[in-house]
Amino acid sequence: MSIILDKVNYIYSPGTAYQVQALNDINLEIRDGQFIGVIGHTGSGKSTLIQHLNGLVKATSGNIYFNGEDIYAEDFDLKGLRTRVGLVFQYPEHQLFETTIFDDVCFGPKNQGLSKEKAGLRAFEALRSVGLSEEVYYHSPFELSGGQKRRVAIAGVLAMKPEVLILDEPTAGLDPAGRDEILRLLRELHRERGITVILVSHSMEDVADYVERIIVMNQGSVMLDDIPREVFLHYRELEAVGLAAPQVTYLMHELRERGLAVDTRATTLAEAKDTILKAFV
Amino acid sequence: MGIIKARQLVHEYIRRDEEGNVESISTALDHLNLDVEQGQFIAVLGHNGSGKSTLAKHINALLTPTEGTLWVDGLDVSDEENVMTVRENAGMVFQNPDNQIIASVVEEDVAFGPENIGVPTDEIWDRVEQSLRTVGMLKYRTYSPNKLSGGQKQRVAIAGVLAMQPKCIVLDEPTAMLDPTGRRDVIRTALELNREKGVTIILITHYMEEVVEADRVFVMDEGKLVMQGTPREIFSRVEELKHYRLGVPQMTLLADELRRAGLPLAGGIMTREELVEELAKLRA
Numbered sequence: 001m002s003i004i005l006d007k008v009n010y011i012y013s014p015g016t017a018y019q020v021q022a023l024n025d026i027n028l029e030i031r032d033g034q035f036i037g038v039i040g041h042t043g044s045g046k047s048t049l050i051q052h053l054n055g056l057v058k059a060t061s062g063n064i065y066f067n068g069e070d071i072y073a074e075d076f077d078l079k080g081l082r083t084r085v086g087l088v089f090q091y092p093e094h095q096l097f098e099t100t101i102f103d104d105v106c107f108g109p110k111n112q113g114l115s116k117e118k119a120g121l122r123a124f125e126a127l128r129s130v131g132l133s134e135e136v137y138y139h140s141p142f143e144l145s146g147g148q149k150r151r152v153a154i155a156g157v158l159a160m161k162p163e164v165l166i167l168d169e170p171t172a173g174l175d176p177a178g179r180d181e182i183l184r185l186l187r188e189l190h191r192e193r194g195i196t197v198i199l200v201s202h203s204m205e206d207v208a209d210y211v212e213r214i215i216v217m218n219q220g221s222v223m224l225d226d227i228p229r230e231v232f233l234h235y236r237e238l239e240a241v242g243l244a245a246p247q248v249t250y251l252m253h254e255l256r257e258r259g260l261a262v263d264t265r266a267t268t269l270a271e272a273k274d275t276i277l278k279a280f281v
Numbered sequence: 282m283g284i285i286k287a288r289q290l291v292h293e294y295i296r297r298d299e300e301g302n303v304e305s306i307s308t309a310l311d312h313l314n315l316d317v318e319q320g321q322f323i324a325v326l327g328h329n330g331s332g333k334s335t336l337a338k339h340i341n342a343l344l345t346p347t348e349g350t351l352w353v354d355g356l357d358v359s360d361e362e363n364v365m366t367v368r369e370n371a372g373m374v375f376q377n378p379d380n381q382i383i384a385s386v387v388e389e390d391v392a393f394g395p396e397n398i399g400v401p402t403d404e405i406w407d408r409v410e411q412s413l414r415t416v417g418m419l420k421y422r423t424y425s426p427n428k429l430s431g432g433q434k435q436r437v438a439i440a441g442v443l444a445m446q447p448k449c450i451v452l453d454e455p456t457a458m459l460d461p462t463g464r465r466d467v468i469r470t471a472l473e474l475n476r477e478k479g480v481t482i483i484l485i486t487h488y489m490e491e492v493v494e495a496d497r498v499f500v501m502d503e504g505k506l507v508m509q510g511t512p513r514e515i516f517s518r519v520e521e522l523k524h525y526r527l528g529v530p531q532m533t534l535l536a537d538e539l540r541r542a543g544l545p546l547a548g549g550i551m552t553r554e555e556l557v558e559e560l561a562k563l564r565a
Binding site for chain 1: 327328329330376430431432454457458459460461462463464465487489490523526527528531532534535538539542544553556557560561563564
């Protein structure tokens with residue numbers, strides 16, 4: 001089971017003066033159950049890429065296969081794909097609209113054609129899994145804090161039981177505790193339910209801490225695609241395209257320059273601690 | 282009196298039903314007292330819903346107090362007559378770079394403010410040029426804003442505020458939507474304005490790393506000021522910060538863990554440079 005992108009190109013406004021090649025010959029395989037980070041500066045093609053994965057945007061050329069099926073084939077169930085690949089947009093709480101939290105989360109499964117009862121069960125399950133306490137289910141979503149609203153929005157997508165969950169900057173604008181809560185929730189969903197999670201983020205620290213694979217986008221192309229410690233070894237190249245490495249990576253290189261025998265591949269706090277302590281033994 | 286002074290400041294958001302009856306009242310600012318001196322760089326921390334943005338909107342007279350008083354450069358913001366002057370004195374930059382640019386050419390966007398308050402044309406163009414130069418965006422003056430990155434748009438927004446020649450700029454989570462380069466450029470711009478032009482900066486942020494160069498840090502919770510001090514003082518109070526849903530810079534956390542593991546590092550480490558120096562010292 002996987003999503004395969006084969007020579008995918010996407011051109012905005014083709015044939016006009018505003019023509020922009022947003023995706024350039026993308027070949028990727030998103031394997032089942034991975035936790036992937038997508039990074040890239042503003043305008044690098046990240047958002048265009050993820051909108052292809054659930055068929056929201058159609059490639060100008062190239063093919064996308066979902067579990068082996070060509071999603072552009074005439075008999076392919078594109079509507080079904082949108083629930084199997086759930087997309088949580090930036091600031092999803094701006095899209096909450098129902099009068100109660102519960103109704104808002106029911107909207108997706110109802111739209112899938114589930115009965116009221118079944119949709120309700122799904123909503124309960126989803127709200128529980130994002131850690132919201134039952135006493136607020138029938139409150140207005142607008143009474144919640146920023147972090148809680150965002151969890152309601154994520155629950156709304158989870159209620160459709162997606163196999164793949166894609167989130168565009170899910171922690172932007174949240175306080176540090178709210179950020180940790182959302183990221184831990186994603187880790188849990190990934191570990192316990194085996195959901196494939198694709199996280200678009202501007203925080204190199206978050207990406208280093210949580211994901212197992214990083215896709216770096218630049219000018220519509222995949223610039224790097226590897227495990228975090230390998231990707232961040234290229235920190236100079238990342239800087240050249242408006243990105244950076246986690247703080248820890250820089251720390252490691254600076255300590256090296258000062259003659260400390262630390263492992264420059266460390267990217268997380270725990271790895272940094274280990275290698276620094278070793279250097280002092 | 283300092284540039285900003287709040288005494289017993291209260292702001293209540295009142296929700297009414299369709300008939301106009303009060304449905305609920307939530308207190309966003311709760312008898313807040315606060316002093317900011319001209320020329321300071323202040324960072325404001327606090328969890329979502331702690332009242333930071335409500336406070337910011339008072340400084341720009343977008344909101345007025347329910348009770349208590351807020352003075353900006355000695356002027357009471359509750360007094361209608363002061364509102365325009367207060368807005369000239371205190372500029373505001375918001376979170377979303379796409380929501381605050383209105384013109385279709387960068388320099389016209391920056392000119393909008395001064396034009397609105399009747400600055401003579403020649404002077405407007407002087408101000409536009411200076412402001413864009415200060416934020417490092419002069420070479421984009423004839424660009425369309427939608428060709429710019431998020432960080433560049435934010436710097437144009439800052440230039441737009443600068444063109445009003447304010448004494449104070451409030452930045453409400455200006456980097457929340459930016460990539461690493463954009464974030465760095467915006468923070469660097471804010472610091473330069475403060476250090477070189479003496480503009481008072483109030484920076485609201487959720488990124489602890491952006492706070493370390495501030496003169497003072499204010500921590501808000503439930504509409505009150507619950508902690509204040511230098512960044513070093515504030516970040517030494519880890520448990521309290523956690524209680525308020527905040528954190529400390531990653532390097533402070535790492536130094537702390539290393540200390541626990543037995544390395545005799547000095548306290549108060551906040552930046553990478555400091556940690557590198559301390560570790561190098563230990564090794565020597």
